[in-house]
Amino acid sequence: MRQCPGRYVHREGKPVGGTEAKDGTGGTDGKRGTHGTAGPPPALTTPRGRRPVVAALMLGMALAAIDGTIVSTAVPQIVGDLGGFTVFSWLFSGYLLAVTVTLPVYGKLSDTFGRKPVLIAGIILFLVGSLLCAAAWNMGALIAFRVIQGLGGGALQGTVQTIAADLYPLKERPRIQAKLSTVWATSAVAGPVVGGLLAGYADWRWIFLINLPVGAIALWLVVRHLHEPARPRPKTRPRIDWAGALAVFATGTLLLTALVQGGVAWPWLSAPSLGLFAASAALAALTVVIERRAAEPIIPGWVWRRRTIASVNLALGAMGLLMVAPTVFLPTYAQSVLGLGPIAAGFVLSVMTLSWPVSAALSDRVYNRIGFRLTAIIGMSAALLILLAFPLLPYPGEPWQPALIMLLLGAALGLFQLPLIVGVQSTVGWAERGTTTASVLFCRQVGQSIGAAVFGAVANSVLAARLLDAPAPGLPDDLDAVARTLEDPGALSAAATDHLRRAVDAAVDYVYIGAAGAAALALLALVVLAPRRFPVISEAVSTETGDSPDPR
Numbered sequence: 001m002r003q004c005p006g007r008y009v010h011r012e013g014k015p016v017g018g019t020e021a022k023d024g025t026g027g028t029d030g031k032r033g034t035h036g037t038a039g040p041p042p043a044l045t046t047p048r049g050r051r052p053v054v055a056a057l058m059l060g061m062a063l064a065a066i067d068g069t070i071v072s073t074a075v076p077q078i079v080g081d082l083g084g085f086t087v088f089s090w091l092f093s094g095y096l097l098a099v100t101v102t103l104p105v106y107g108k109l110s111d112t113f114g115r116k117p118v119l120i121a122g123i124i125l126f127l128v129g130s131l132l133c134a135a136a137w138n139m140g141a142l143i144a145f146r147v148i149q150g151l152g153g154g155a156l157q158g159t160v161q162t163i164a165a166d167l168y169p170l171k172e173r174p175r176i177q178a179k180l181s182t183v184w185a186t187s188a189v190a191g192p193v194v195g196g197l198l199a200g201y202a203d204w205r206w207i208f209l210i211n212l213p214v215g216a217i218a219l220w221l222v223v224r225h226l227h228e229p230a231r232p233r234p235k236t237r238p239r240i241d242w243a244g245a246l247a248v249f250a251t252g253t254l255l256l257t258a259l260v261q262g263g264v265a266w267p268w269l270s271a272p273s274l275g276l277f278a279a280s281a282a283l284a285a286l287t288v289v290i291e292r293r294a295a296e297p298i299i300p301g302w303v304w305r306r307r308t309i310a311s312v313n314l315a316l317g318a319m320g321l322l323m324v325a326p327t328v329f330l331p332t333y334a335q336s337v338l339g340l341g342p343i344a345a346g347f348v349l350s351v352m353t354l355s356w357p358v359s360a361a362l363s364d365r366v367y368n369r370i371g372f373r374l375t376a377i378i379g380m381s382a383a384l385l386i387l388l389a390f391p392l393l394p395y396p397g398e399p400w401q402p403a404l405i406m407l408l409l410g411a412a413l414g415l416f417q418l419p420l421i422v423g424v425q426s427t428v429g430w431a432e433r434g435t436t437t438a439s440v441l442f443c444r445q446v447g448q449s450i451g452a453a454v455f456g457a458v459a460n461s462v463l464a465a466r467l468l469d470a471p472a473p474g475l476p477d478d479l480d481a482v483a484r485t486l487e488d489p490g491a492l493s494a495a496a497t498d499h500l501r502r503a504v505d506a507a508v509d510y511v512y513i514g515a516a517g518a519a520a521l522a523l524l525a526l527v528v529l530a531p532r533r534f535p536v537i538s539e540a541v542s543t544e545t546g547d548s549p550d551p552r
Contacts, residue, residue, distance in 0.1 A: 050167055050168075052221050052224070052225035053163070053167060053221065053222070053225050053226050054167070054176060054179065055221055056217075056218045056221035056222045056225070056226065057160045057163060057164060057167075057176070057180070058179060058180065058183050059214055059215075059217055059218035059221070060119065060122075060123060060156050060160050060215075060218045060222075061156065061157075061160050061180050061183045061184070062183050062186075062187060062214065063123075063126055063153075063156060063211055063214060063215055063218070064099075064126075064153045064156045064157050064160075065183055065184045065187035065191075066187035066190065066191045066194075067095065067149070067153065069187060069191025069195065070191040070194055070195035070198075070207050071091060071092070071195065071207060072092070072195070074195050074198070074204040074207050075088060075091070077200075077204040078091070078139075078142070078204050079139075081204065082136065082137075082138050082139045082142060083138070083139060084138065084139025084140070087139060087140075087143065088139060089260075090143045090146075091142065091143060091146055093256075093257075093260045093261070094143050094144075094146045094147045094150065095146045095147065095149055095150040095153065096150070096256070096260070096445070096449065097147070097150065097252070097253055097256050097257065097260075098146075098147045098148075098149070098150025098151050098153070098154060099150045099153045099154045099157065099445065100154070100252055100256060100442060100445040100446060100449070101154075101248065101249045101251075101252030101253055101256070102150075102151055102154030102155070102249070103154050103157065103158050103438045103441050103442040103445065104248055104298050104299050104435070104438050104439065104442050105154075105245045105248065105249070105298055106118055106122070106154055106155045106158050106159060106434075106438060107158050107162070107434040107435045107436075107437060107438020107439065107442075108241070108245075108296070108297075108298045108299075108434065108435050108438070109240075109434075110158070110159055110162055110434035110438075111430075111431055111432060111433070111434040111435050112240070112296065114228050115159055115162055115163045115166065115226075115228060115434065116222065116226050116228055118155055118159050118434075119155065119156070119159040119160070119163065119222055119226075120219065120222060120223065121152075121155060122152045122153075122154070122155020122156045122159060123152065123155075123156065123215050123218055123219045123222070124152070124219070125148060125149075125151050125152030125155065126149055126152030126153055126155075126156060126211065126215060127152070127211060127212055127215040127216070127219075128148060128152075129145055129146070129147075129148035129149030129150075129151070129152055130149060130208040130209070130211040130212060130215070131208070131209075131212065132145035132148060133145040133146060133149060133205075133208040134205040134206075134208040134209045135205075157441055158434070158437055158438040158441055159434070160180070161180070161421070161437050161441065162425075162433055162434045162437045162438075163226070164176045164177065164180060165422075165425040165426075165433055165437065166430065166433065170422070170426050170536065171364070171368075173364075173422045173425075173426075174360065174361055174362075174363060174364040174418065174422065175361070177360060177361075177418050177421065177422060178357050178358075178360050178361030178418075181356055181357035181360045181361075181414070181418070182357045184353065184356075184357075185350075185353035185354060185356060185357050194207075194210075195207050198210070239294075239295050239296045240296070241290075241291075241294040241295075241296055241297055241298050243290050243294070244287065244290050244291050244294050244297050244298040244299070245298050247283060247286055247287040247290050247291075248287055248298055248299060250283050251280055251283040251284050251286075251287050252446075254276050254279050254280040254283060255276075255277075255280035255284075255446075256446070256449050257276055258273055258276035258277050258280060259449045259450055259452070259453040260449060260452070260453070261273075262276075262453055263453065263456055263457050263460070268457065287299075299435075299439070300435060302432075303435065303436065303439045306427075307529055307530065307531055308423075308424060308427050308530060308531055308534055308535065309424055309427070309428075309436055309439065309440075310529060311525050311526060311528075311529035311530035311531075312420045312421075312423070312424040312440055312530070313439055313440055313443040314443070314521075314522075314525035314529065315376070315380075315420060315522040315525040315526050315530075316417065316420060316421075316440055316443055316444045316447070316522075317443035317444060317446060317447035318447060318518045318519070318521040318522035318525065319380075319413065319416065319417060319444060319447065319518075319519075319522055320443070320444040320445060320446065320447025320448040320450075320451060321447040321448070321450055321451035321454075321515070321518035321521075322383070322387065322451065322515035322516075322518035322519050322522075323413075323447075323448060323451065324448060324451035324452050324455050324511075324515070325387070325451075325455065325508075325511050325512050325514070325515035326349060326352060326406060326409065326515075327349065328452060328455070328456075329455065329459065329507075329508050329511050329512075330345075330348065330349050330402065330406070330508075331345045331346065331348075331349055332504065332508070333402070333504065333505070333508040334348045334349075334399070334402065336482065336500075336501060336504045337395070337396055337397075337501050337504055337505045337508070338396055338397065338398075338399055338402075339396070340399060344399065347403070348399060348402055348403045348406060349406060351403050351406050351407045351410070352406040352407065352409055352410035352413075353410060354407070354410065355407050355408070355410035355411040355414065356410035356411070356413060356414040357414065358411070358414070359379075359410065359411040359412070359413075359414030359415050360414035360415075360417070360418040363375060363379075363414065363415050363418050363419050364422075366378070366415065366419075367419045367422075367423070371532070371533055371534070372419045372420065372422070372423030372534045373423075373526055373530045373531070373532060373533070373534065375415060375416075375419045376415075376416045376417075376419050376420050376423075376526055377523060377526050377527065378415065379412050379413065379414070379415030379416030379417075379419075380412070380416045380519055380522050380523050380526070381523065382408075382411075382412035382415070383409060383412040383413055383416060383519050384516055384519040384520060384523065386405060386408050386409045386412055387409070387512050387513075387515045387516040387519055388512075388513070388516045389405060390402070390405055390508075390509065390512040391509035391510075391512055391513060393405070395502065395505050396501065396505070416522075420440075421437075421440060423534045423536070424436060424440060424534070425437060426534070426536040426537065427534055427535050427536055427537060428537070429537060447518075451515075451518065454514070455511045455514055455515070458507075458510055458511060458514055459507040459508065459510065459511050460507075462503075462506055462507040462510045463482065463503050463504065463506075463507045466499075466502070466503035466506055466507070467499070467500075467503055482500055482503070482504055485500065
């Protein structure tokens with residue numbers, strides 16, 4: 001595909017005179033697009049087609065998607081080899097912190113210097129971190145190297161989603177988003193299996209070493225086949241807001257540390273928790289001051305001043321909050337209440353990842369008719385009802401009942417998330433798409449961290465209240481401790497075991513009610529803040545008249 005100098009044309013060969021604002025249904029509002037029009041054309045071009053680039057994006061996303069599930073299965077072997085049981089949770093917390101706080105930074109860098117260098121740097125960082133993790137000599141070193149992995153994972157998650165939007169025009173974006181969703185679904189199922197096999201029959205270090213060939217192939221495909229359009233030379237040298245980046249990183253690190261460790265490493269009202277929250281609030285205020293004065297801020301003010309982006313950020317942040325219920329608490333429910341083994345419990349959760357990509361792939365047939373906002377409202381309304389149905393399940397119930405709930409929830413959330421991501425990416429031009437995408441993913445990640453802290457506190461408080469009148473003394477009142485106790489039911493009487501199971505059932509029911517509240521917050525953000533029609537900028541593909549479309 002060759003660029004046509006001086007103009008951009010649609011696939012049909014018609015010249016594009018500007019950036020006309022449209023809604024998600026294809027109707028125009030008669031106004032010209034006001035932002036995001038500078039920079040290269042919105043669709044990336046590749047001389048040999050898009051397939052190698054799509055393969056690279058899927059491999060890159062697989063690196064980030066499979067990480068958590070494959071590592072979690074090998075924790076017993078890792079702790080047995082390296083020790084450090086009291087701090088092993090930082091294997092996950094450290095990675096999550098690094099991913100979350102770097103998302104806005106990478107988003108801004110990709111808008112300033114291009115997607116390709118950021119993605120290459122992210123893959124290299126992730127592979128270096130993986131290699132170092134495989135060579136770790138103690139738990140402290142492994143945690144530090146997991147942070148390096150997370151620094152690469154932040155670039156992977158944000159930049160892959162941004163390139164997917166650059167690569168495909170609006171009508172075709174559900175295809176690539178469905179493929180990326182399939183990667184997450186496959187990783188959720190394959191991760192525990194692969195991790196268990198490697199930890200059980202080889203060595204836990206291989207769970208990091210297998211990233212190297214996958215990442216090497218992705219890196220080669222990106223270098224070889226991803227060709228970004230020539231960008232106009234800026235009149236002034238781009239400035240990197242290093243002060244803003246450091247402030248965002250420090251604020252996010254302190255806040256997420258307080259959320260992740262509060263109620264676990266120390267009580268919520270203890271000096272460490274209060275100190276971390278106070279320090280993160282002070283740093284947040286300092287970050288606002290720095291960003292308002294910066295020439296090229298890492299988190300520009302327009303991310304929150306534009307109704308569409310702000311509403312999507314809040315809605316997906318609320319979705320991150322509610323996702324904690326199935327991903328964190330459902331496996332405990334399946335094992336402690338239903339009495340399933342780890343593999344069967346994982347299957348109850350994994351059915352959600354089967355319906356999610358299917359629903360996402362078909363969502364364009366809905367939002368092309370009724371618009372992005374209304375499609376997302378329908379999806380989240382269905383999710384709200386499904387979450388409220390969970391506490392109505394009988395005790396102890398059958399495994400197919402929560403599995404059906406999860407299957408329906410995945411379909412509802414697929415109808416909610418993808419229209420919002422595609423819609424918000426389509427309201428900005430190339431020069432703002434990386435920052436916009438990163439802000440959405442950042443809010444979703446923060447929502448998950450807040451949800452883990454809030455719902456963990458809710459579950460443990462309900463559990464403690466239910467165990468006040470326990471038939472046996474000395475029963476644990478922490479959800480994790482209860483789950484471990486129920487793994488050896490012979491140590492308890494039948495009455496005590498049943499009481500513990502009922503207490504866990506009640507705790508998880510309240511978590512799902514809280515998740516329904518988060519779904520209501522997402523609906524509120526869309527109904528009150530989101531415009532009825534997303535101001536989508538029309539997109540042009542740089543082709544010469546008569547050229548055939550790229551292979552998909």
